[in-house]
Amino acid sequence: MPFIANSDSDRSAMLAAIGVASMDELFADIPASKRYPKLALDPGLSELEVLRELDALASKNLGADRSAWFLGAGAYNHFIPSLVPALAGRGEFLTAYTPYQPEVSQGTLQAIFEYQSMASALFGVDTVNASHYDGATALAEAALMAVAANPTRARVLVPAALHPEYKDVLRLYLSAHPVQLAEYEGAPRDAGLSDDVACLIAAYPDFEGRITDLSGAAEAAHAVGALFVVHADPIMLGLFKSPGELGADLVTAEGQALGNPMNHGGPFLGMMGATQKLVRKMPGRIVGQAADHEGRRGFVLTLSAREQHIRREKAVSNICSNQGLVMLQTTIYLEALGKAGLRKVAQLCWHKAHYAAGQLGKLPGFAVAGGEFFKEFVVKTPRPAAEIADKLAARGVVPGFPLSRYYPQRTHELLVCVTEMNTKAQIDLLASSLAEVTR
Template sequence: MPFIPNTNADREAMLAAIGVKSVEELFSDIPAGKRFPKLGLPAGLSELEALREIEALAAKNLSASSNAWFLGAGAYNHFIPAAVPALASRGEFLSAYTPYQPEVSQGTLQAIFEYQSMAAELLGMDTVNASHYDGATALAEAVLMAVNAGGASRPRIMVPAALHPEYKEVLRTYLAAFTVNIDEYTEVPALAAKKCDERTSCFVASYPDFEGRVHDLSGVADAVHGAGAVFAVNADPIMLGLLSSPGSFGADIVTAEGQALGNSMNYGGPFLGMMGVTQKFVRKMPGRIVGQAFDHDGRRGFVLTLSAREQHIRREKAVSNICSNQGLVMLQTTIYLEALGKSGLKAVAELCWNKAHYAAKAIAAVPGFAVAEGTFFKEFVVKTPVPAKEIVDKLERRGVVPGLELSRYYPKRTHELLVCVTEMNTKAQIDLLAQSLKEASV
């Protein structure tokens, strides 16, 4: 076998050195009647056969690589520069272990430090950790931080009703063991924040919210802090290339789904959970953190630090059980941010903004369709004259993926479509979308 190199002759020599007659003897501790069961797996395939089979499966999915794509809702179709996968797939990154031995892991460690530095700037935070599983779990852990900081006397958590529905589900899973109330607010954050009281541990704002609306967060921090609660924001990192950072509004913790920054949609994972905090919360933040250090010759290096927060040291008293990070995904984002840089990320965000606003006007001009009011960045809700699900089914057969029918999450909202426009969409595609919507509604 190509991945199990030892031949029978090797095995015989090794068995002799160990002093046993057969490999089976090495398993004598396993209960005899249960040893070596028949699993019922198919026989192994050659590389060629296995790849053919998997390629055939992959071809059965609707892919953004060959359709006009306007579906976002938490997983986004953005451009990935060629350098990103080319560099991140190098074996020295791909097949390296967690950088516990800094002398032989400076590549990974320095890349994490650069990620932390750039992500902190983007989110407007003092410190960012080396990542969580995804945006939803990052937000759940942020809320847990606030709940733990607030203690038993602050059981109330305020989240926007228009938080991503799956993020809400994850939040409920993570908070199952805590005696807390998750209050959903429907007002704009600046008004809702005034309802924070001495029983509130955490106020969450979504920037933008699930329906694409971008709310001004001015004044929120004062109201939340005035009640003694923690102000957490879940943000779209591409949008932050153009619009004010959550940190500039006084957020204490910022989380984000970083998939859009250089990673494919991949049927939903692996994604990148970004989390940043202000100085005050650094030692309460979960996850790996890399810091700068020097050796005895004064050479600069990087090392995992502040480990006393983590499970391998603090065990049941750790701030979280998280042990890994999304290493490769985070690396792709690091390369992406450096390749695009200061002007490139802003340019991507401007393309999203301009194309989304053009698309909104084009769709609003189609008889029977209306675009929801309010400020948006790259996503907006369209009111449809026929059920949105019907439109999606019709258009997807024609190579246009028009967005998400909101009835998927809200069964009563049958005539609403969440449309996402990015730099990937050409004017011709947007015009085709508007034309197709028109045709689908008659």
């Protein structure tokens, strides 16, 4: 039997010790007529057969490693140094649980503490937790915090150009509250703030790649007693001003880009950071520094009185897991790249994306949308973008995300993402392929 150590004779000895005649008797509490259903599952296979089957399935996908890849839109193709999976895959990390027993979990706990330290430096806030499932749920939980802090307020302001799936998640998470998700265009400081707003959310950059002008937004939000929440691209923060520096109370991000594969959309890492005054209202696991009786430094889960296992229906969230392994990969990534490396990745994204925008903007019938951008931009196309994308895929080029997939009326717009993974040759191939299929 796979993965079961005991032999038939062990089982016999154990049954005899318990004083039970057969395995069946152990399940006497379960109604006999319902016991042992025939499961509609195939018989078990050997490891070899299963790996072969999965290899065949995996090979059917179009991978970013086998194409010139310009698709982002919330999941990003960035370089992952080899040491990241090599270290994170160690069984001591992989097969440990939530670090409830700190004396035998210092590896995981110290890694989380280092994550909190680096991520809060990146965000410009006082602390960051490692608990959220992805960027969308981190942002939704930030909005819930704001609503809990101001339960009488009726609106949450979101940018019209927030990732559409994030809006869906926000709507579902807020569905228990009498709160309206109100969309705004333009600069967050002009979002229509008034004293019925629980929080002002900004995207930095927004879904269409534009670097939002955050100036004045924190002051405007605080003037009406609202929290200022910024959802950021963590790679961009390697180079650009942090949301904390710009006055954000809460910062969320999708951490996938920091050392984690795209993996068909998960697992990702929801990062959430807060200023000191909100730390005790934050959901999720938080690690703090402590000392033992000999004065040795160690780390423990702390501030747990906020959490569901203690507060039950009064907890700030039902969240229970952390994203341990994804957090760990992010921590290793940030340490391997360090200050200069992360800055370099951000610079490469900037230069390559701007080179690509320049090349695409020159093509007949194409026009790049205006405004400051980081690594993604929208380009208007002379033919339907979805049609272009299909044609290019056949040539091994994935040119970006046709906006019609989320906005049916925006048929002639393509969201193009360029990262350090894209070579000049790939960008030139993108430009020449686009020219050819639209000629």
